[in-house]
Amino acid sequence: MKQKRNITGIKSFKIMIQPFLPSKWLIALALTLVLLQTCLSLIIPLMAKGFIDGLSSYTSIDIQTVILLSGVFLTQLISSSCSIYVMNYIGQYVVLSLRRHTWDKILRLPISYFDQHSSGSVMSRITNDTLIIKDFISSQLIPFISGLVSILGSIALLLFIDWKMTCLMLLIVPTVILVMIPLGKSMYKISKGLQDETASFQGDLGRVLTNIRLVKSFLAENQERATGLKRMQKLFHFGLKEGKIMAIIQPVTMSLMLLVLVVLFGYGSFRVSEGTLSAGSLVAIIFYMFQIATPFSQLTSFFAEFQKALGACERINYIRSTEPEINTLQLAESVETRNTLTFRNVFFSYLEDEPILHSINFQAEIGKVTAFIGPSGAGKTTIFSLIERFYQPNEGTITYKGNPIHSIPLSEWRHKIAYVSQDAPIMSGSIRSNLTYGLDNCSEDVIARAVTDANLESFIYSLPKRFDTEVGEHGIRLSGGQKQRLAIARAMIRDPEILLLDEATAHLDSNSEKLVQEALYRLMDGRTTIIIAHRLSTVIHADQLVVIENGTVTGKGVHQKLIEDHPFYQKLYEQQMPNERASYTIS
Numbered sequence: 061m062k063q064k065r066n067i068t069g070i071k072s073f074k075i076m077i078q079p080f081l082p083s084k085w086l087i088a089l090a091l092t093l094v095l096l097q098t099c100l101s102l103i104i105p106l107m108a109k110g111f112i113d114g115l116s117s118y119t120s121i122d123i124q125t126v127i128l129l130s131g132v133f134l135t136q137l138i139s140s141s142c143s144i145y146v147m148n149y150i151g152q153y154v155v156l157s158l159r160r161h162t163w164d165k166i167l168r169l170p171i172s173y174f175d176q177h178s179s180g181s182v183m184s185r186i187t188n189d190t191l192i193i194k195d196f197i198s199s200q201l202i203p204f205i206s207g208l209v210s211i212l213g214s215i216a217l218l219l220f221i222d223w224k225m226t227c228l229m230l231l232i233v234p235t236v237i238l239v240m241i242p243l244g245k246s247m248y249k250i251s252k253g254l255q256d257e258t259a260s261f262q263g264d265l266g267r268v269l270t271n272i273r274l275v276k277s278f279l280a281e282n283q284e285r286a287t288g289l290k291r292m293q294k295l296f297h298f299g300l301k302e303g304k305i306m307a308i309i310q311p312v313t314m315s316l317m318l319l320v321l322v323v324l325f326g327y328g329s330f331r332v333s334e335g336t337l338s339a340g341s342l343v344a345i346i347f348y349m350f351q352i353a354t355p356f357s358q359l360t361s362f363f364a365e366f367q368k369a370l371g372a373c374e375r376i377n378y379i380r381s382t383e384p385e386i387n388t389l390q391l392a393e394s395v396e397t398r399n400t401l402t403f404r405n406v407f408f409s410y411l412e413d414e415p416i417l418h419s420i421n422f423q424a425e426i427g428k429v430t431a432f433i434g435p436s437g438a439g440k441t442t443i444f445s446l447i448e449r450f451y452q453p454n455e456g457t458i459t460y461k462g463n464p465i466h467s468i469p470l471s472e473w474r475h476k477i478a479y480v481s482q483d484a485p486i487m488s489g490s491i492r493s494n495l496t497y498g499l500d501n502c503s504e505d506v507i508a509r510a511v512t513d514a515n516l517e518s519f520i521y522s523l524p525k526r527f528d529t530e531v532g533e534h535g536i537r538l539s540g541g542q543k544q545r546l547a548i549a550r551a552m553i554r555d556p557e558i559l560l561l562d563e564a565t566a567h568l569d570s571n572s573e574k575l576v577q578e579a580l581y582r583l584m585d586g587r588t589t590i591i592i593a594h595r596l597s598t599v600i601h602a603d604q605l606v607v608i609e610n611g612t613v614t615g616k617g618v619h620q621k622l623i624e625d626h627p628f629y630q631k632l633y634e635q636q637m638p639n640e641r642a643s644y645t646i647s
């Protein structure tokens with residue numbers, strides 16, 4: 061049963077790894093070199109036998125045998141070093157192609173995948189799992205094949221030299237199997253536990269280090285120290301368990317080998333003195349014993365390492381088999397008006413049976429400003445995500461200028477959009493690399509104009525390194541307002557048709573807000589803008605206000621209309637602009 065599982069495992073490993081292997085010629089070369097080296101190492105004891113036996117019968121050293129032996133030694137040395145290099149090349153090639161394919165795939169996965177899988181686990185697929193596979197191929201798989209050849213070849217030659225000594229030596233095999241198999245199984249369990257625990261430990265380190273400010277300001281150092289210590293202690297205990305097994309395996313293997321050696325020497329010497337075995341044969345037998353014992357001891361770790369590599373392959377394959385983002389869908393052209401971005405009867409849920417948006421209907425006119433207003437959790441950001449095509453609606457259509465947005469190639473569609481959010485995501489790197497992020501080339505004039513329009517010019521020119529200034533991780537060396545103006549300049553450089561703004565000025569002081577607001581107005585000029593508004597004061601003059609409550613549109617129109625007939629809007633207006641209340645109640 062177990063054997064059957066291993067065979068299916070080997071088959072599925074072969075199928076999974078096939079696309080990442082280098083050319084068949086290179087694999088054939090590696091195998092040839094390994095087999096050549098193994099065969100030569102099998103010949104050496106035979107030659108030594110002849111040499112030693114020759115010494116006892118002739119008085120002078122046979123020069124021919126010495127030259128032959130040296131030649132074989134040298135060829136074995138060269139083939140061994142070439143095979144090690146080729147095996148490493150194959151391993152590195154597999155890692156490169158696995159990483160290249162996996163990274164390509166990861167970048168094309170839909171956002172929903174990242175909602176369900178932590179970034180730590182995705183990272184570990186491309187770093188740890190690929191290394192596990194490489195180690196298995198270069199340090200286990202090819203040596204396993206040469207080991208098998210070495211064992212079988214040695215046994216055949218031993219039988220040819222002296223079958224009685226061979227049988228005596230092979231008596232030890234059942235004992236070794238009885239001891240090694242249970243130990244190998246425990247070792248597999250431990251190394252799997254160790255792997256899982258190391259992954260959790262890495263995940264925890266990432267969580268703490270990326271949020272180190274939160275940890276410090278909430279005085280969570282002690283809590284994190286305790287969590288970290290617990291994980292480290294678990295790792296320590298796994299290490300100890302591994303140590304216990306090693307403490308049995310190594311001495312047992314050594315003792316068994318010594319025992320076999322003593323028995324072989326004892327019985328062999330008796331046979332030599334009896335004259336039924338030559339001294340050279342005894343030496344060759346001892347050589348072959350080592351050539352059997354060494355690969356044999358590797359067999360225990362081979363199956364544990366194979367299971368690990370199979371697991372790694374399955375995890376990578378899971379990513380590879382996940383559907384990428386949809387590029388285009390064949391959808392009928394809509395009959396709707398050609399100058400709007402339209403949501404018609406859109407339904408959406410992130411998780412099955414947990415609807416978030418219900419029958420969303422609105423039209424945002426091209427070149428005009430549409431503002432979304434609604435309580436927290438109403439679904440405003442979700443609508444943005446649908447416009448960006450991070451997710452697909454469950455029902456309904458979204459059209460732009462009369463065409464369903466899903467019928468437009470994804471990159472063409474995303475090229476039309478720029479999203480400027482409250483937290484203004486910034487990558488570590490220079491100001492310039494952030495401004496031109498995602499663009500292959502960009503003229504200095506365009507950058508300079510965007511920087512001026514985004515009110516960033518005086519700040520950048522006050523820096524000693526100007527555009528080459530490093531902004532730090534997440535733009536940590538910039539203020540909130542500077543980050544937002546950088547994000548606005550970045551959007552200006554892309555020159556999008558549609559602007560998605562998650563009200564960017566909500567948490568800035570009045571001076572910074574003024575600079576950001578000015579930059580935003582310049583960016584919005586002539587573009588289709590949709591704003592998620594947190595304060596009515598900033599959107600009161602929008603061309604259209606859309607009220608979203610509980611995942612549906614409960615009101616649409618201009619300020620004056622909503623103030624007259626929409627209860628939620630009236631309440632919000634009273635809360636946020638109490639001094640203006642008289643004006644609307646009078647009118």
Ligand SMILES: Nc1ncnc2c1ncn2[C@@H]1O[C@H](COP(=O)(O)OP(=O)(O)OP(=O)(O)O)[C@@H](O)[C@H]1O
Nearest residue numbers: 175410411416434435436437438439440441442443
């Ligand atoms: N990735 C996600 N997976 C599952 N549920 C989500 C996800 N993102 C948001 N939600 C849920 O969808 C609902 C709508 O969230 P959304 O972020 O769209 O609201 P919002 O109106 O933008 O709120 P806010 O004004 O507070 O930002 C919320 O109940 C939220 O818990």
